[in-house]
Amino acid sequence: MSVDVERIKKDFPIFEREVHGKRLVYLDSAASSQKPAVVLDAMDGVYRDHYANVHRGVYTIAEEATQAYEGARAKVAKFVGAPSSSEIVFTRNATESINLVAYSWARANLKAGDPIVLTQLEHHANVVPWHILAAERGVELRWIPLTADYRLDLSHLDELLDGAKLLAFSAMSNVLGTITDVAPLTQAAHAAGAKVLVDACQWVPHEPTDVKEWGADFVAFSAHKMLGPTGIGALWAPAELLDAMPPFMGGGDMIRDVRLDGFTPNDLPWKFEAGTPAFVEGVGFGAAVDYLEAIGMDNVRAHERAVTTYALDALHDRFGDRLTIYGPADIDVRGSAISFAFEGIHAHDVSQVLDEDGICVRAGHHCAKPLMRLLGISATSRASFYLYNDTDDADALVDGLTHVEQFFAL
Amino acid sequence: MSVDVERIKKDFPIFEREVHGKRLVYLDSAASSQKPAVVLDAMDGVYRDHYANVHRGVYTIAEEATQAYEGARAKVAKFVGAPSSSEIVFTRNATESINLVAYSWARANLKAGDPIVLTQLEHHANVVPWHILAAERGVELRWIPLTADYRLDLSHLDELLDGAKLLAFSAMSNVLGTITDVAPLTQAAHAAGAKVLVDACQWVPHEPTDVKEWGADFVAFSAHKMLGPTGIGALWAPAELLDAMPPFMGGGDMIRDVRLDGFTPNDLPWKFEAGTPAFVEGVGFGAAVDYLEAIGMDNVRAHERAVTTYALDALHDRFGDRLTIYGPADIDVRGSAISFAFEGIHAHDVSQVLDEDGICVRAGHHCAKPLMRLLGISATSRASFYLYNDTDDADALVDGLTHVEQFFAL
C-alpha cells in the first residue's frame, strides 16, 4: 500500500483553511505536526462523555477515564516496541523526558568529572539539561563532531567514550535530517560502560521504532510531532533501570505511602508521574498511534523518502548553487527535514515571503545553536515533509522560493 | 446575579450522559472539574484552524498560535491578580508548580538544617517535594497541627516559624474543605524571614483570587480543577523572585543562547518553560477563565456556599450521628468539599453503591495520607460541589447514601 495523500489530507481539518487566500502548504512538521480529526475526536470524547480524574476513582466515569489513559499507554508502548507498558513514562514532552533522566538517573549516578558524550547536532533539549548538570555537578561534556557531509564523525569515538557514563544523541537531526545509526553507537557505548539516551523526537514520527532492537537505555519522544496533542511526551527505559532510579517530581499518584517523616514511591510507571497527569492528552496520543499504525510506518517512511527526494531534486534543478542545502544528500541517511539558505537573503525573510503564498517553513536556529555555530551561520530555513505532504507541496515550495528571490532581487 | 444552574449544566456536554440509566450527579470537582463546551471548542479551534508550534515561527498560523497562547497567559494573570503575565509560568499541574519551587528556588537557597514549615492537612503535592528535598539536603520539616474543629492550630506558630526559610500551605484543604487565612499567615512568615508558598489548587477554582493582596511569594494552581483542560497548571511568583531563581528544566524555548560550554536563560516566564509547551491547553485554560469571569467568582462562591450549607444540613438531618463529617461546621471557613464516613461501611463501598445511582464521589485518602493518619482513619468519602451543582444534587446524594445504608445493613 502506498500513501494516498489526497485522502489523508481530508483527515486533517486544518487543510480546509487558507492563508492569504492560498491553500495551506504546511512544511513545518519537524516543529510540530498537524492532527487528524480522529485524534481531536478521541480527546473531545473523553471530555464530553468520560471525564473524571484517573486512578483514584471507584465510580464508572473515573474507571472509564483510567482505562482510556492506561489503554493509550499500552498502545504507545506497543508502537515503539516496549516490552511492557509500565516502561512508558508519560511526560510533558521529549524535553521533560530528557530532564527526567538528568535529574533522576544522572544526579543519582554521576559525580564530578564523569564524562557525558553528546554530539554537535543535538537539539537544545539534549544539551541544556547536561549544561545544568555540568554547572551543578562538574560532569564533563564531550562532543562528537560532524563530517563534511553532515554526519557524525565517529573516527575518535573510542577516545570520546573512554570513561564515559552516558552517550546521549539524536536518532535524527531536526536541522540536517541526518539519521544516526543507533544500534552500533549503542553497542560501542555499552562496551565502554556508558548508558545510552536516544532523543527520538524526530525519529518516532517518521520511521518504524523498536526500542529493544536499538538496545538503548533511555528513549525520549513527543506526541505533538507524531499527530498527537501538545502537552504529552514519553520516556521509555527498561523496568529494571526505572526501578533503580529515584523519583523526580513528588506529589499525588507517584506515591505508595506518605508519612510525616517520609514516603514510599509507587510502582512503575506512576512513580515518575506526579500529580494529575495529562490523561486526556494521553488518549489523544493513543489515537495518533492508532492512526499511524493503520497507515503503517513502513509506508510513512517510503512516502516521505519519495517526497523528500523529489523536493531535493526540484530545489537543485531550480536554484542550483544559489541555494545551499545543509544536510546529507544521500536519502538513505536522512529524514524529511530540509534546511537551506540563499546567499544574502535571511531565513526570516524567506519564511515571511513564503507565508504570502500560504507556505509554512520554519526559520531560525531550530533550537540547535551549537550546530549553527559549527556551520558558521545564524539561521536556516527548514521545510519538513510528513505523510500529508506530496510533490505538489514540494512544487509550491520551489515556486514560492522563486518569488522570494524575485522579491529580494536588487 | 445568582448562578442559574439549569442553564450552566447545559454548557457542560457531559451532563447529557447517563450512568447506569441515571442522570449524572457529579460530586467530584475537587478531584477534577467538568468542562464547558466553550473550553473544548477553544482547543479544538486551535487544532483545526491555527495549529503550529509557538514562539519560533514567522508564518501566519504560527503567529496565531503564539498570540492565542500568550493571550491566554494574560487572561490567567489577570484572573489571579498577577501584575504582569510574565509572572505566570505554565506548568503541567499544581504539583509541577510546587516541584519547580523545590528544585529551583529551594535548592539554590536552602541548606542542611533549614526549616520548612508545612501543615498537617497538606496534599501530597505539597509534602513529597519537601520530603525529597529533605532526603537530599537535610532540610528540616515542621508541621502546623490541627485543632479539634479541623482548622490550623496556630498557637505555636511563632516557634514553628523561628528560623524557617519557607512556609508552604494550602489555601483550602481538598479533604476537610478548611480555608486557611492566607494573608495573616503570610505576614507572620515574612516577619520571621520565611518565604511563603500557597497551594491554591482548591482555592482559585472557587473563590476570587488576588495574589498581590495575599502577599505570598509563590502561588500554585491547576487548570483542570477550574473548568480547564488537563496538562496545564500555573505558578505565580513576583518577577524579581523568578528572575533570581536558576532555571529548572533545560531545553528549547527557555534559552537565550546555547554554546558548547554553557547557556544563557531566556526572559520570564519562558525561562521556566522548557520544550514545546502545552499551548493548546493554555488556550483552553484562558477560555475557562473567561467562562468563570463571565459568571463572576463572587457568584460562584455565594452559590457554592448556599449548596454546601444545604448539603451539610440535609446530611445531618437524614443521618445524624451515624455519619461523621470531617471538616469545619462553619460555612465561613470552609469550601464545598465534604468528607464523611459511616461507621462500619468503607468509603470504597459507599462510592461503589452510589455509582449505581449515577452519583460520583471520591473515596480514599485524597492524597493526604498524613492527614488521614492524624484523623485515625484510612479513607473517607468526599462529595464536592461546584457551580454546576445544585440542591437536587445534594438531595440525590442524601438519597443515595440511604441506599448505601440499606445495602450494607445486617
Place this chain on the structure above:
Amino acid sequence: MPGLEDLYREIILDHYRSPRNKGELAVPPAHKVEGFNPLCGDEVVLYLEVNADGVVEDLKINGQGCSISQASTSMMSAAVKGKPVAEARKLIRAFKALMSIHESKLDGESDGSDLAADLEGVKLGDLEALQGVVKFPVRIKCATLAWNTLSQGLDESEEPVISA
C-alpha cells in the same frame, strides 16, 4: 452491565463483617508484614508464623479497608492457615490468575493463557466468590492486596534472619 450483587456476594459481606483470624501474633517468632494500596489507602497487616516444616502454622490479620480488601484478607487467611508454604504459593498464583486475566488484558501484555495454567488443579473454594470483582477493574487491587502482601511475607519469612 454487572450489578452490585456480582461484586458483593453474601459470603464476601460475611467475611467483611466477621473477619476470620483477626488479631496479632508476637513478633518474633511471628513475622509481620504490611501492604498498602497506594490509590485508596487500604492497609493489610499480616502476622505469619512459618514453622520448621515449612507450614504456615499460624496467621493473624489486621488492617483497614473496604469490604473487598478485608473480605479477601479474611478468606485468604482461612485458606492458607495450616497449609505448607508451597501450597500457599500455589494459591497465591491461582488467585492472582483469577484476578489478572482481566488486568493483563488491560496491559495488552498477554492473552491470559499462562494464567489459565496457574488456575488448573487449584481448588479456590469460597475464594471464587471474589471472581465478580473482575467486572469492576478498580476493585481488583482491593482483592489482590492481601495476596501480594502474603507473597511478600512468605519471601521475607524464608530469608535468613539478621538480628539487629
Place this chain on the structure above:
Amino acid sequence: MPGLEDLYREIILDHYRSPRNKGELAVPPAHKVEGFNPLCGDEVVLYLEVNADGVVEDLKINGQGCSISQASTSMMSAAVKGKPVAEARKLIRAFKALMSIHESKLDGESDGSDLAADLEGVKLGDLEALQGVVKFPVRIKCATLAWNTLSQGLDESEEPVISA
C-alpha cells in the same frame, strides 16, 4: 490584511543591503556589547565609544540576522552616532514606544498611553519606516533587538570601569 510592502519598505531594504557604520572598533577604548534574539538566533554586535562629554563619538555595528534586525541596527547607528547619550536614550524610548504599543496590548498590561508620551516631540525620521513591522508581531523583536542592545551598551559604558 497587511502586505509585504508594509514590512519591507524600500529604505529598509536599502539599509539591509548597504548597512551604515559596519565594522569594529578597538576595545578599549570602545565598549563592545552583544544582543541575541533567543527565538531566531539574530545577533547584533555594537562597538560604542562614548566620550567624556557624554556623546556617542563613534559606533560600529556587526552581527547577522534578518533584513529587519539588520536594517534596524543600521538605521539606529545612523540616528545615534554623534548624539549625546541623553538624546540616544530618548530615541530608544521613542522607538520602543513605536514598537511596543502593539506588544503591550498583547500583554494586556497597558493601554499604551504612557508610550504615546515617549513618542512626543521625538523625530524618528527614516526610522518611521519600521512602523510597518508592528503589523507583523513576530518581527517586532527583530526590530527592537538593536535598540535593546544599545540600551544595555549605554548602561555598561556609564558604569565605572573595573580593570581586570
